Amino acid sequence: CNTIPTPDGGTHEQGLRAALTKGIRAFADLVGQKRAKDIAPEDIITGSEIMLSLFMREPQFQSQTKDRLTSPEAARLVENAVRDHFDHFLSDNMERGKALLGHVLERMDERLRRKAEREIKRKTATNARKLRLPGKLTDCSGEGNGETELFIVEGDSAGGSAKQARDRKTQAILPIRGKILNVASATTDKIRGNQEIADLLLALGCGSRKDCNPDALRYDRIVIMTDADVDGAHIATLLMTFFFQEMPEVVRRGHLYLAQPPLYRLTAGATSAYARNDAHRAELEATTFKGKKVEVARFKGLGEMNPQQLRETTMSPASRSLLRITLPPEYEGRAAVKDLVDRLMGRNPEHRFMFIQNRAGELDPELIDA
Template identity: 50%
Template sequence: MAKATNYDASSIQVLEGVDHVRKRPGMYIGGVSKDGLHHLLWEILDNAVDEVINGHASQIEVKLDKDGKGVSVTDNGRGIPVDLHPTLKVPAIVAVYTKLGAGGKFDGQSYKHSGGLHGVGAAVANALSEQLVAKVWRDGSMWEIEFVRGVPDGKLRKLGNARGSGTAVYLRPDPQIFGKATAFDAVVIRDRLEAKSYLHKGLKIVFVDEAAGKTETFHHAEGVSEYLKKLIEVRAKPAVHPGIFYLDRAEDPKLEVAFAWTEGTDDAMHSFVNGVPTPDGGTHEQGLRAALGKGIRAYMQTHKLEPKGLSIGLEDIREGMVAILSTYVLEPQFQSQTKNRLNNPEVASQVEGAIRPALEQWLHENRSTAEAIVARVIASARARAASRAASQQVSRKGPGGVRLGLPGKLADCSERDAAKCELFIVEGDSAGGSAKMGRNRKTQAILPLRGKVLNTEQASLAKVLENEELGNIVKVLGCGVGKDVNIEQLRYGKVILLMDADSDGHHIATLLLTFFYRHMRELIRSGHVYLAQPPLYRVDIGKETLWAADDAHLQRILADKGRGKPEIQRFKGLGEMMPETLRDTTLDPKKRSLIQVKIRDELQTDQTISSLMGKDAGARYSFIMDRAAEADALDV
């Protein structure tokens, strides 16, 4: 029991500036994970980009140290002011890096458009850094000041004469805040820099990766339209129409937007506000969606292209779309310091008003393109109608209710609380038989599959729903498919893929993951999809029995045990296991090992799935040849 203490005025702590940031870093950078670590760099980078946006800089260099734990950002902008602040009586650069709410972006004069109006970004990056060194050259002189954990280490020093102007900031994240994992990811940095170069025409960004010993320069004169073409190429889903929609608007609301419809079954919208990515969207994306819906429907009504008896939803219009929206807002109101979402209510109508008339004019001027888009939208609506019909075949509300519409080979559980229920999707009837006998009948359901399922990367949603095995999965889960997925109707808290621990099993798991990613992605995003880890080997050494998941695990077990003659049994499949063995190694929550499927980078995931599961065999051939040396033995 905690010792009682007096609660009076002396109990109230006042944490200011650096101390508050270090005490509660999650309030400012979202957490101390890898995302939070990189957010320190983004704050400094965005300040450099703001100089570009407002016409004061044209080049940025980002240099990553050999150990990956230090990074510098240099721009040729105006340079942070170094004269004394009239109120604080310290050099302005010291105020910028130590005072929350100190910045040059509040009055609307020094910066017309800016990625950050909170005035805390530089101070937060400084407070959470073990070391930060800022150099400024302006008015013919170069200045330098160093900070340690947010506190100045000495005074601002004049280093000598210098030509031109600019700012260079070097920082090393503090291991006291982030732990030992303070190394930046060069790939993450590279992708962010490349995106920035597309968003700002004429900007030249140089990335020096000292660990890899290479330097890259990013410069894209065509801007967002060029970026869209790259994204479509990366996703490996070609456009269904010639050309792209592109609008570059200079007057307020200043924005640049490009989009096209592809053969993909999902949509990808990448949005930015004043050069800052907004992965959680916001009012600017609402404006774009409204413009799309009203613009496409207006075209269909004008040319009498609406199919009878078929409802066209906004999700049908957006399916297969790849879009980039970069807008500039005078006083952006972000949801938090991490700037993931824009909240300005007026921006929605402004963006819609700018894009909708331009879209309608583009459709009328490009009739063949417009007809291809409308055909794509109608096909999507028909597939979605089929999807709704399939999901409505399951009429029971919970795992303990009525069983209408459920496949006969499902061995369901009796628990009514979906959060406590688990569905094991099992490879083959024999493995399904062992799993049914070894499971906990109250909370664990078993759905056996027959053979390898359809490769959904190369199939439409209508084709997917015609497939018996995948159709059974949709029925059993009960939450719909495609854009109609409703997590609240999901009948199982965990959806677990249980396949043989061999190459065929891995292939089936990959096919199922492709299906979930392309057609039920919300299940993965919500953390409901898992991979079971059945053993491939049983190892008996004396009286001890051990289980090995794969060949590498087996070798580690044998190396650890050293003495004693092991008896090794390799399972050809799950069907070979006795029910109690499968229960003790794979089904029992207290003993098993599950891998939760997560999406860390949707663009990279899209590219990987398209390469490995798409129509282009050349990508798979390159993948195999690049990794041929890693294959010691093939499981054939």
């Protein structure tokens, strides 16, 4: 018999898409997966190879070239024929069905994320260097000289000091409000709707996950600058988790750094020095300030330092200390890193408890800030 190929699809393909989409959503309800309501046909079809052959009386086409089938009854015929068999296949093969559902949900998450990024790009200026985030990003004027830096700082107070301490040509400031969302345990909807993360993505300009292009990164260095206490370390950890999950190639290429702000200022007469932590303070007291009466001031936050102090201790390339965050070269061992991040930052608190319980004995008690 003669068959007619339809390169532009048509109502028969609509029926197939409807059957697969409704079947996947019904299976998701069966296994208690509530996120399936956002599944679209392209989440199932994209990347698939499907052969669909339909024989029917008096088919109707869009034009004389017959590139697209338009017979209304074709959609109903195909949907009814496929849906019942697909439902039985999923219910009879639960493990394979769950694996398929997981794959479809990953595609759904990726599609929704790309949609959100397109919306963000649509609302912003086409020239990335003219990007403005009112009340957030204070950009630098330098471009492409290998020395531009984005400082991600904790809170408006520290952000104010950092803006005064920065080098306007090479250093940009982006304040974030409190503790950023933990992307390792958050849903795609929460990540997509989080304003702090949206601001970060806009400021960096390189996209995220599969769409991440490190060559489009707007800064040569990204510096996480938080208070030198437990809360500051927590915020830095959340930010490192964000970069590892959303743009690991940026981390692997060595663009991510941790600032090393001081926790103490030690003064004896005309001599002053800054200590990053208790161990560093003890070292200074035993060397530089040995036998002297030392006045110790503790910085509760970056905002307590005046701009000159912040510049000298934390921001000036001539006197600061930065800690580069890296990943194993060529992603060797990345699976182990991902497993560690999932255990420490993921949704299951039991994994964190077991990790701490098993590894607590390896810690030096003097290094614990409690």
